[in-house]
Structures are given as C-alpha cells and as structure tokens.
Amino acid sequence: MFLYNLVICVVLFACGVANAKECADCVSLRSCQGAVNLAIERKDDASKRLFKSAFCGYANGEPKVCCSDFQESDEVLSHPNLPLLPSDCGDIDGSRIVGGRVAKLYEFPWMTLISYNTRDGLQFQCGGSVINSKYILTAAHCVVPTKRIAGVRIGEFDVTSRVDCQGDQFKPICESNLQDILVEKIITHPEYQGEPPVQYDIALMRLQTPIDFSFKNAAPVCLPVPRSLRYTPLAGRNGTVAGWGATEKGTDSNVLLKVDIPIKTGEACRRFYNKNSLPGVDRTDKSICAGEYKKDSCSGDSGGPMMIEEDYEGSFRLVQYGIVSYGPRQCGSTFPGVYTDVTKFVKWILDNIEP
Structure with missing residues (x-):
C-alpha cells in the first residue's frame, strides 16, 4: 500500500x-x-x-x-538503431516570424530538394527532410523507379541565387553554402500503393557521403521518437509546412515558403477521403489531414515535412509529424491535404537506417 x-x-x-x-x-x-x-x-x-x-x-x-x-514493450525506445537519430535536432531559430509567408534564412535547415534528370535538364520536383547525416525522409511517390533521381540538395533557400541574403540592406545576413549529394540507396515502404487510395507513402534516401553539419543551413529535424509525442493528439493544433512548391499563382516559388495549417480530426479526414472505401476499411488510418481554404501544401512540396513545435526532451524543438503525400487537384481548396503520419512509421524508419 x-x-x-x-x-x-x-x-x-x-x-x-x-x-x-x-x-x-x-x-x-x-x-x-x-x-x-x-x-x-x-x-x-x-x-x-x-x-x-x-x-x-x-x-x-x-x-x-x-x-x-x-505499453510495456516499446519497440522504438528499445530499438538498437535509436542512437542513429540525433537528439540535437529541430533547433528553432529564435528570430522566426510565425505566420509569415517567406521562411527565414536558417529557419528550416533540414529542408531538402530532390533533383531529377528530365528532358529539360535537372529539375527540382520534390522535397524531403534531413533526419541524420546519411538519410533523407521523403514520400515514396517521389522516388518510384520511374523517377530518374540526380541527387539531393541541402542548404538551399532561393533556387535562382547562388548567394542568399536576408535582413537589413546595410547589414544583410548572407549564406552561400550548398551541399549537392548523390544518392546511394533508396528504400520505399514495401506496402506503398501509389494509385488511389494512396497508402504507405514514405521512403528513405541514403546518401553517398555524409551531410556536413558544421554549416548553419544544414541540420536534422526531430522525429516523434518519445512515446509522449507518438501518442499525442494532433487534431485542432496547427502544423507548419515548408517548401518550394506551386503557389496560388500557379508557379513554383523561387524561395522557401512556409504556411501554418490547421490539423483535422481523424473523423473529418475519413469524411473527406473514405467515401468510396469498403465497409470497415479506413484508408486514412496512417495519414493526417490538414489545411484549409487558401492554406495548403502543393505539388512541388511533395515529400517535404509537416512540423509542430514540441517540448522534446526538455527543450522546444520542431518535430516532423507528417510527410506531404497527396490532396485535392486544386491546392488550397475546401478539401484538406493528406500527410503520411510519421508517428506510425518511426519503427520502420529505425528498421531501415544503418550507420
């Protein structure tokens, strides 16, 4: 007693x-x-x-x-590969402007652009996030075999400028470092289904050479590893999506943009995307729905992260909860976008990364 x-x-x-x-x-x-x-x-x-x-x-x-x-048995916290995910992650730039359209220069140093060999030359068509020095997390539909991947770029902000500057015109903050790295191995989830209904839209890219984290514009994002984060309810909260995808003007953005979007309940997600499912089949159980009219991710943002500010091991960090997966044909419509729920795949990520 x-x-x-x-x-x-x-x-x-x-x-x-x-x-x-x-x-x-x-x-x-x-x-x-x-x-x-x-x-x-x-x-x-x-x-x-x-x-x-x-x-x-x-x-x-x-x-x-x-x-x-x-749960007595936690396969994530006891996983032998857990030390491969850095605890120094998701650092928040204290000067960031919440709700602004253009991101700050060093606000999201884990943002990655994936480049592809196309008929028109090299093009950036998807995004991803750095989770450690050797791995990029992205969507499976960005790395299917039909895609001719050239490599990944870490540290980009304005794709049209070699030197990126922000701040006061007399004392600007400028950054010129870029890291373009070849891909050694691509790992897509074995149950990935690209045709509607899209399922298990998650993949890892192992890089040929490690990312140099000594530069301020290169760092890993946090994943929801602690049990308290993997089970926290997200509905009603706001997530942040960043990327260079298509904008409301119909063209890709040259600079990294961000948007804060409301996260829907699981029931709301099912109402939007389960209409044609068989009885008892929930095709959104491993997804998160988020967004509202005029606030959404779009095509070129595919594979990028949806993040939430969390208390992570005693300090506030940005934690990646979603991967941009799919959504309505008209971005920013009354239908929310769909994001792969990273909390459902933390063990899969640990199972597939190596030193």
Whole structure:
C-alpha cells in the first residue's frame, strides 16, 4: 500500500495542473500496470512528461491515464538503431516570424530538394527532410523507379541565387553554402500503393557521403521518437509546412515558403477521403489531414515535412509529424491535404537506417 501511495504522489506531481486529454482507454492509474511500473522504475523528466501527456482526469481523487501511452514493450525506445537519430535536432531559430509567408534564412535547415534528370535538364520536383547525416525522409511517390533521381540538395533557400541574403540592406545576413549529394540507396515502404487510395507513402534516401553539419543551413529535424509525442493528439493544433512548391499563382516559388495549417480530426479526414472505401476499411488510418481554404501544401512540396513545435526532451524543438503525400487537384481548396503520419512509421524508419 505504501508503494502504491508513493506511485500516486509521483504521478500527481508530474500531472500538476495538466489539461486532461481524451482517449479510448482512460483508466485509473491502478488499472494500468505499465504506468505503475514506470512510476516505480523511473522518476526522470522524460517519464514525468509522459505522465503529464497521458493524464486524462481524476476518479475519486485518483489520477487517470491513457493506458496505451504506457505499453510495456516499446519497440522504438528499445530499438538498437535509436542512437542513429540525433537528439540535437529541430533547433528553432529564435528570430522566426510565425505566420509569415517567406521562411527565414536558417529557419528550416533540414529542408531538402530532390533533383531529377528530365528532358529539360535537372529539375527540382520534390522535397524531403534531413533526419541524420546519411538519410533523407521523403514520400515514396517521389522516388518510384520511374523517377530518374540526380541527387539531393541541402542548404538551399532561393533556387535562382547562388548567394542568399536576408535582413537589413546595410547589414544583410548572407549564406552561400550548398551541399549537392548523390544518392546511394533508396528504400520505399514495401506496402506503398501509389494509385488511389494512396497508402504507405514514405521512403528513405541514403546518401553517398555524409551531410556536413558544421554549416548553419544544414541540420536534422526531430522525429516523434518519445512515446509522449507518438501518442499525442494532433487534431485542432496547427502544423507548419515548408517548401518550394506551386503557389496560388500557379508557379513554383523561387524561395522557401512556409504556411501554418490547421490539423483535422481523424473523423473529418475519413469524411473527406473514405467515401468510396469498403465497409470497415479506413484508408486514412496512417495519414493526417490538414489545411484549409487558401492554406495548403502543393505539388512541388511533395515529400517535404509537416512540423509542430514540441517540448522534446526538455527543450522546444520542431518535430516532423507528417510527410506531404497527396490532396485535392486544386491546392488550397475546401478539401484538406493528406500527410503520411510519421508517428506510425518511426519503427520502420529505425528498421531501415544503418550507420
């Protein structure tokens, strides 16, 4: 009894005045053995954050938790390749302007352009994100065999300028470093389906040479590795999408743009994209729907990240939750865009990266 009371004290301290979240398995703490075990075994900041994120209310003065957040066997946190994903990731540029159209010069240093050999020469047609010095995360439809990939570019901002500058005209901040790297290996999800309904639209690109992170315009984005991030509800929050894709004017942008978009509920996503599915079949269960009228990703943004600012191991970082996958033919319409849900594929990513 004393041990259980101690567990209750730890959980109450961790939850504090946290907002209660909604989940299908909100149970009393004593009914969730995984939560009890964690409270006994660990009292570090990471476990306290997990309790805070899993808190879903009180019953008779006892805290209740979303028990699925405390699965005893966590194949991600115990994965042997987890150290290959850097913990120094997703750094936020303190000077960024939230809601602005043009990104700041160093705001998204993980943004990647994929170049292709076409009849008209080299062209950038998709994006991606740096997840470590050797791997780019992108959409499977960007790297299918019919695509003749030339390489990837890290550090780009304005595709028409060799030297990119921003700020005061008398004291501008300028950057000239670019890294163009060849691709050694492409790994697409084995269950990828490109024809509607699009499924498992995710791929990895292993680079021939490592990215040099000594430059300010090259860094990895965070992935939702902590359990509290993999299970956090996203509906009603805003995500940020960046890219050089087609704009409302119908042409690709020369400079890196960003847009903040509202994330829809799973039910809303199903209403938009499950109309022709068989009964009991949910073709959006591994996707996120986001966007609204005049705010959306578009064709040239494919493969790029949808990010959310999160508390990541004690500091605020940008975490990639989505990969631009597909959407309505008319970008920025009343239909939201669809993003591959990265939380559903963290283990797959770990399974397929190598030192």
